[in-house]
């Protein structure tokens with residue numbers, strides 16, 4: 001019987017985000033499960049849209065479940081968190097002495113000590129299992145994957161959808177790739193693309209990403225994948241990368257070359273789709289409702305603070321008759337609403353804790369509904385998972401048609417339950433505002449195809465030339481048609 005050790009450690013690090021990611025966030029979970037160890041993984045992961053779930057459901061060999069931990073995207077992962085979780089995985093794998101190893105990683109984790117954190121994880125694991133044990137790793141579509149990742153792993157595969165509706169499918173694909181590698185090694189081909197693609201331009205609902213990913217099925221190789229990269233990361237290996245595997249090295253290389261050529265030809269057609277928040281609201285008012293306005297630059301799922309008020313202020317300025325917004329991360333406002341109770345009218349400051357992005361909105365609000373933030377997701381991405389978002393409150397801005405949902409854990413709105421938890425049915429409203437970049441589309445396209453992307457200041461700028469990069473490798477272009485960095489990396 002072949003014994004396969006499995007472990008997961010997921011974080012997407014925005015090195016420009018104004019707050020760190022401590023160990024406690026991995027322990028508590030949120031939209032993701034809390035840190036889980038050993039045999040408990042069978043129950044925790046069962047039926048979830050998580051790579052490890054798909055891997056465990058597909059791999060025909062004996063599982064040795066080690067650990068899974070993930071936290072909402074944010075600033076640098078603290079060294080203590082990295083060492084605690086990586087150390088535990090490495091120790092357990094060394095003791096398990098598996099015949100093969102599968103890792104469910106993100107590929108954009110950065111710590112103060114390691115700007116290529118996943119390469120460090122692979123390096124330590126390779127050191128304990130030796131050169132002959134196959135290691136397969138799956139990564140997020142938003143991975144910044146270095147040459148070291150390609151060297152250290154025998155097989156790499158990635159999510160192929162954004163919104164990420166195929167996380168479990170990616171785990172299943174990883175299981176098939178590992179099975180193939182257990183029969184013998186495959187030749188690798190790898191390349192980096194010297195272009196940072198703004199997050200909203202990466203959506204596979206739109207061109208050119210849709211066709212780029214569709215071509216993976218047409219390539220005559222064992223496996224091929226594209227990492228789109230995670231732009232708000234000031235590291236040398238920031239940006240897209242390409243992978244192919246095949247018994248024939250020439251075929252693997254040809255596949256990567258073909259993807260690279262197609263990528264280069266598509267450069268001018270990547271479109272971030274942003275329009276200023278005020279213009280967005282103006283346009284929404286001319287369209288039949290419901291209309292969704294996303295706030296990608298403050299997307300908590302890309303390390304945004306989740307509490308900027310640009311879109312909210314635009315709704316107020318334009319005196320919109322009917323709008324709902326979820327979920328503004330403001331634990332103080334949520335606690336104040338809970339202390340006041342349902343039906344109370346209170347003076348409150350909403351969001352705006354980081355003056356570099358926005359100011360608080362001062363308002364008189366009616367506390368319409370309170371929740372403990374525990375609910376079950378039902379959308380295509382998170383469906384099956386249970387949220388633990390702490391105090392949540394539905395606040396109606398007095399004298400307006402605007403309702404804001406405030407929460408106590410930073411969390412992207414990629415699921416309509418982020419409204420329903422406080423009794424709001426999004427489809428019943430004219431304007432639906434979500435703190436999300438692209439993931440919201442998975443669930444909200446079921447409500448409407450009228451979606452707008454507001455440009456409002458946040459920690460995840462889509463105009464990449466506005467970010468103060470100093471460590472990108474030389475020659476990387478900051479967005480399609482953007483300037484070329486001259487950094488030495």
Ligand SMILES: [Zn+2]
Nearest residue numbers: 140141142164
């Ligand atoms: Zn992602």
